[in-house]
Amino acid sequence: MHTLTVAQLMQGLRDKQFSSTEVTQCLLQRIGELDAQYNSFITVDADRALAQARAADQRLEQGQTTPLTGIPVAHKDIFCTEGVRTSCGSRMLDNFAPPYDATVIKQFHDAGAVVLGKTNMDEFAMGSSNESSFYGAVRNPWDTGRVPGGSSGGSAAAVAACLAPAATGTDTGGSIRQPAALCGITGLKPTYGRVSRLGMIAFASSLDQGGPMARSAEDCALLLNAMAGHDPLDSTSAEAPVPNYTEHLGDSLEGLRVGLPREYFSEGLDAATGECIQTALKELEARGATLVDVSLPHTQLTVPTYYIIAPAEASTNLSRFDGVRYGHRCDDPKDLHDLYTRTREEGFGDEVKRRILVGTYALSAGYYDAYYKKAQQVRRLIKQDFTQCFDEVDILAGPTTPGPAFGLGEKSDDPVSMYLEDIYTLAVNLAGLPAMSVPAGFVGGLPVGLQLIGRHFDESRLLNVAHQYQQHTDWHLQRPDSAAGGSN
Amino acid sequence: MAIDRNEIEKIAELARIRIADGQMDDVTERITEILQMVDQLQAVDTGSIEPMANPLDAVQRLRPDVVTEVDRREAFQAIAPAVEDGLYLVPKVID
Numbered sequence: 001m002h003t004l005t006v007a008q009l010m011q012g013l014r015d016k017q018f019s020s021t022e023v024t025q026c027l028l029q030r031i032g033e034l035d036a037q038y039n040s041f042i043t044v045d046a047d048r049a050l051a052q053a054r055a056a057d058q059r060l061e062q063g064q065t066t067p068l069t070g071i072p073v074a075h076k077d078i079f080c081t082e083g084v085r086t087s088c089g090s091r092m093l094d095n096f097a098p099p100y101d102a103t104v105i106k107q108f109h110d111a112g113a114v115v116l117g118k119t120n121m122d123e124f125a126m127g128s129s130n131e132s133s134f135y136g137a138v139r140n141p142w143d144t145g146r147v148p149g150g151s152s153g154g155s156a157a158a159v160a161a162c163l164a165p166a167a168t169g170t171d172t173g174g175s176i177r178q179p180a181a182l183c184g185i186t187g188l189k190p191t192y193g194r195v196s197r198l199g200m201i202a203f204a205s206s207l208d209q210g211g212p213m214a215r216s217a218e219d220c221a222l223l224l225n226a227m228a229g230h231d232p233l234d235s236t237s238a239e240a241p242v243p244n245y246t247e248h249l250g251d252s253l254e255g256l257r258v259g260l261p262r263e264y265f266s267e268g269l270d271a272a273t274g275e276c277i278q279t280a281l282k283e284l285e286a287r288g289a290t291l292v293d294v295s296l297p298h299t300q301l302t303v304p305t306y307y308i309i310a311p312a313e314a315s316t317n318l319s320r321f322d323g324v325r326y327g328h329r330c331d332d333p334k335d336l337h338d339l340y341t342r343t344r345e346e347g348f349g350d351e352v353k354r355r356i357l358v359g360t361y362a363l364s365a366g367y368y369d370a371y372y373k374k375a376q377q378v379r380r381l382i383k384q385d386f387t388q389c390f391d392e393v394d395i396l397a398g399p400t401t402p403g404p405a406f407g408l409g410e411k412s413d414d415p416v417s418m419y420l421e422d423i424y425t426l427a428v429n430l431a432g433l434p435a436m437s438v439p440a441g442f443v444g445g446l447p448v449g450l451q452l453i454g455r456h457f458d459e460s461r462l463l464n465v466a467h468q469y470q471q472h473t474d475w476h477l478q479r480p481d482s483a484a485g486g487s488n
Numbered sequence: 489m490a491i492d493r494n495e496i497e498k499i500a501e502l503a504r505i506r507i508a509d510g511q512m513d514d515v516t517e518r519i520t521e522i523l524q525m526v527d528q529l530q531a532v533d534t535g536s537i538e539p540m541a542n543p544l545d546a547v548q549r550l551r552p553d554v555v556t557e558v559d560r561r562e563a564f565q566a567i568a569p570a571v572e573d574g575l576y577l578v579p580k581v582i583d
Contacts, residue, residue: 096567097567098567099560099563099564099566099567191544192542192543192544193544193546206541206542206543207543232551235548235549236542236546238544238546300528301528301529301532303525304525304526304527304528304529305529307522307525307526308526308529315503319503319504322504323569324568324569324576324578325564325568325576326564326567326568326569327569329569329570333578333579334579335579335580335581336578336579336581337504338579339578339579340504341504341505341506342506344503344504344505344506345505345506345507345508348505353505353507353515354515354518354519354522356503356505357496357499357500357503357505357515357519358519358522358523358526360499360502360503361491361495361499361519361523364499364502370530371526371529373539374529374530374532374534375526375529376539376540376541377532377534377537377538377539377540378529378532378534379539379540380537380538380539380540381532381534381537383540383543415518415521415522416521416522416525419522419525429543430543431543432542432543432544433543456544
């Protein structure tokens with residue numbers, strides 16, 4: 001039962017092959033049995049999950065179903081859940097039980113989903129390895145000596161290990177796609193503004209975007225149907241109409257023009273990973289797509305641009321954590337200044353502090369033009385690269401990451417080398433585009449992800465391409481040995 | 489750009505983050521590495537390019553200036569570290 005996709009679970013629940021309570025019990029039991037080796041969950045609320053499942057079963061019995069009735073999901077611990085701890089992977093929010101639900105949480109609730117728990121993540125979503133969590137590193141189900149990627153590493157590991165059929169994630173510079181690639185699952189980062197950011201704890205507000213992580217493109221489409229839409233409470237929420245994302249899954253790829261950015265296939269890409277991607281591209285060609293050589297000339301500048309803009313926005317967003325209104329507060333502050341500085345010293349981890357300091361520097365008097373304004377100008381050049389490509393092609397394709405999962409601790413002492421892990425994913429956030437990572441093979445037993453990048457609001461096309469690819473490959477159906485035990 | 493210890497102290501003060509003396513050298517070294525990496529941007533000719541703050545070049549949406557929020561003071565203060573009589577408590581600011 002634990003290996004079923006969301007689509008299969010929906011069918012099984014409708015046909016009364018099993019109940020939501022049975023599915024939920026099975027997954028809760030698996031989490032209890034297996035998650036000690038992954039650490040993918042921060043909070044599991046079994047009683048609440050089972051109560052939701054029982055209520056879902058009653059609705060199913062009465063025929064009052066909504067799209068995801070009775071489907072268990074896990075939420076990244078960045079989405080505020082009313083009355084349930086929402087830590088954002090930080091000591092700062094270890095004691096924080098929000099007074100309201102994020103819009104995404106409400107949407108899943110309204111669609112009938114059951115919440116298994118909250119998944120582990122890099123602190124405040126700042127990281128590419130899930131090692132910066134206050135709750136400890138998450139381990140990759142394919143090799144527990146390696147990282148799952150980050151920052152949505154807990155969501156990726158939980159889905160890969162069949163502890164949850166699907167999960168939410170957020171992506172500021174690759175945080176859905178990179179862990180999806182390293183854990184062998186399918187993840188979608190929607191267009192900026194497509195999914196509400198209300199109640200999604202802010203890291204970099206002009207880059208952050210929530211999205212689905214699941215075991216197939218079809219499941220991502222089903223989840224996006226629940227998540228997408230305009231939210232008047234999020235001032236950057238897009239008002240573009242929301243299509244039914246499953247409608248075009250079955251379309252033929254005949255005539256599709258796929259651009260291959262040559263900068264994504266140059267030095268720095270692991271050779272074996274590159275071969276997996278080439279094989280995947282041949283599969284798209286076999287389905288009728290045409291491959292076109294294109295260029296994103298400012299690719300090398302995406303890392304420095306991102307590492308000014310994201311920390312600058314983070315330093316502003318994280319100024320709200322002051323030890324006064326909620327979250328951590330230091331003991332016995334001697335004055336207000338001591339309260340602020342010691343609360344923040346104790347509450348934030350090293351990487352978060354580094355980014356706040358870099359961001360504060362980039363925004364400070366005398367440096368603003370040289371850093372922040374400059375980065376915002378280069379950001380436009382980066383976006384224009386994509387605009388030019390999309391005059392010629394329908395989507396772009398390439399690797400999600402330079403190589404497969406690296407070892408725990410391998411890069412954690414070297415922030416800059418960790419930042420370079422995101423070389424193929426950052427530009428998409430800077431340009432606000434939708435993109436996916438789709439399982440496309442293995443290197444030494446570790447998954448490789450194919451990245452697909454689309455035009456603004458063209459999620460349907462990405463899902464269509466990914467689904468057609470998955471109809472003719474079985475990489476997304478592979479399961480790690482470490483998840484073979486446990487209840488089923 | 490190299491950054492010295494004094495500047496780190498100044499930024500940390502602006503960001504209201506205490507850095508223990510023993511960690512100051514390590515923090516300075518890491519921040520310097522990051523700033524050296526982002527300095528690549530200085531070589532780019534950005535001339536008159538308009539800075540991009542929003543990837544869709546969207547502008548702030550405005551709403552009518554009417555009260556829409558409900559009063560949830562008690563729910564908000566229930567999760568605060570220290571409150572009294574509906575007020576948030578902080579160390580004494582004025583003697």
